Amino acid sequence: MTVESVNRPEALESVAPAATRSLRITEIFRSLQGESDHIGWPTVFVRLTGCPLRCVYCDTAYAFTGGERMEQAAILSRVAELNTRHVCVTGGEPLAQPGCVDLLRQLADAGHVVSLETSGALDVSAVDPRVHVVMDLKTPSSGEVERNRWENLDVLKADDEIKVVIGAREDFDWAVARVREHHLTERFAVLFSPVFGGITPTQLADWVLETGLEIRFQMQLHKLIWGDEPGR
Numbered sequence: 001m002t003v004e005s006v007n008r009p010e011a012l013e014s015v016a017p018a019a020t021r022s023l024r025i026t027e028i029f030r031s032l033q034g035e036s037d038h039i040g041w042p043t044v045f046v047r048l049t050g051c052p053l054r055c056v057y058c059d060t061a062y063a064f065t066g067g068e069r070m071e072q073a074a075i076l077s078r079v080a081e082l083n084t085r086h087v088c089v090t091g092g093e094p095l096a097q098p099g100c101v102d103l104l105r106q107l108a109d110a111g112h113v114v115s116l117e118t119s120g121a122l123d124v125s126a127v128d129p130r131v132h133v134v135m136d137l138k139t140p141s142s143g144e145v146e147r148n149r150w151e152n153l154d155v156l157k158a159d160d161e162i163k164v165v166i167g168a169r170e171d172f173d174w175a176v177a178r179v180r181e182h183h184l185t186e187r188f189a190v191l192f193s194p195v196f197g198g199i200t201p202t203q204l205a206d207w208v209l210e211t212g213l214e215i216r217f218q219m220q221l222h223k224l225i226w227g228d229e230p231g232r
Contacts, residue, residue: 021071021072021099021102022069022070022071022072022099023048023069023070023072023075023097023099023100023103024048024049024050024067024068024069024070024097025046025047025048025049025067025068025069025070025075026047026048026049026062026063026066026067026068026091026092027045027047027063028044028045028046028047028075028078028079028082029044029045029047030042030043030044030045030082030084031043031045032221032225033086033088033115033221034220034221034225035117035134035163035191035193035218035220035221036115036132036134036161036163036191036218037132037159037161037189038086038088038113038115038132039218039221040221041085041086042084042086043084043086043087043088044079044082044084044086044087044088045087045088045090046075046079046087046088046089046090046103047060047063047090047091047092048063048067048089048090048091048092048093048094048096048097048100049063049064049065049066049067049091049092049097050063050064050065050067050091050092050093050096050097051063051064051091051092051093051096051119052093052096052121052122052147053093053119053121053138053144053147054143054144055119055138055142055143055144056141056142056143056167057141057142057165057167057195057196057198059196060090060091060092063091063092064092072099072102072103072106075103076106076107076110079107079110079112080110085111085112085113086112086113086115087107087112087113087114087115088114088115088116088117089103089104089107089114089115089116089117090116090117091117091118091119093118093119093121093122094116094117094118095116095118095122095123095124095127096122101126101127101128104116104127104128104131105128108128108130108131113132114128114130114131114132115131115132115133115134116131116132116133116134117134118133118134118135118136119135119136119138119144119147120135120136120137120138120147120148120149120152121138121144121147121148121149122149123149123151123152124152124155124156125152125155129157132159132160132161133156133157133160133161134160134161134163135152135156135160135161135162135163136162136163136164136165137162137163137164137175137178139164139165139166139167139170139171139174139175140168140170140171140174141167141168141170141171141195142165142167142171145174150182153182153184153187156187156188158187158188159189160188160189161188161189161190161191162184162188162189162190162191163191163193164190164191164192164193165193165194165195166192166193166194166195166198166199166204167194167195167198167199168198168199169199169207172192172204172207175192176211176213176215179213179215180213185213185214185215189216190213190214190215190216191215191216191217191218192204192208192215192216192217192218193217193218193219193220194219196220201217201219204217205217
């Protein structure tokens with residue numbers, strides 16, 4: 001999906017409340033985790049509204065605006081109703097909302113296995129250490145390569161993950177160079193994933209094998225099962 005027609009926001013007033021006890025939520029749903037070390041687990045997804053980035057290949061542009069303002073207590077109650085151990089806070093860009101860090105902490109306090117999917121453009125240093133962070137590195141074809149916050153690499157934990165979405169050979173070569181430059185495979189799990197409907201899985205799999213690096217190839221399980229259906 002291309003999102004060039006959507007104007008880039010200069011600020012996030014529409015999604016950043018004065019009080020951090022409420023957040024704007026696009027959807028809360030239960031599905032299978034389609035990515036990362038938690039792939040395959042039944043998971044409750046809490047999708048926060050709003051994102052300061054406009055990646056060309058974004059598949060959740062419907063989360064840029066709108067949503068419903070919910071108190072954190074109501075979010076926690078809804079998650080509890082779905083009776084699922086794993087919870088993934090995603091977006092949009094969840095950290096664009098001031099209340100996200102506190103929500104992550106409360107979910108962990110409630111005994112959930114909590115993961116955060118983040119673009120890597122915002123500071124992750126305040127995220128509770130109990131939260132499993134899956135952080136993107138944005139490639140040239142995303143249109144947002146200049147937004148990578150490289151300082152985040154110094155605060156991620158060893159069991160966090162780096163995800164790189166590959167849309168072209170240029171992306172792959174760029175990503176391999178960054179992996180080597182920052183010694184990423186020695187520090188974290190590094191996942192390369194093809195843009196859905198872009199390069200073929202076979203192409204990316206062959207490229208990964210050619211590198212000799214400990215890079216993990218992944219495909220989005222939920223898209224293999226349900227395609228681009230929202231809420232799955």
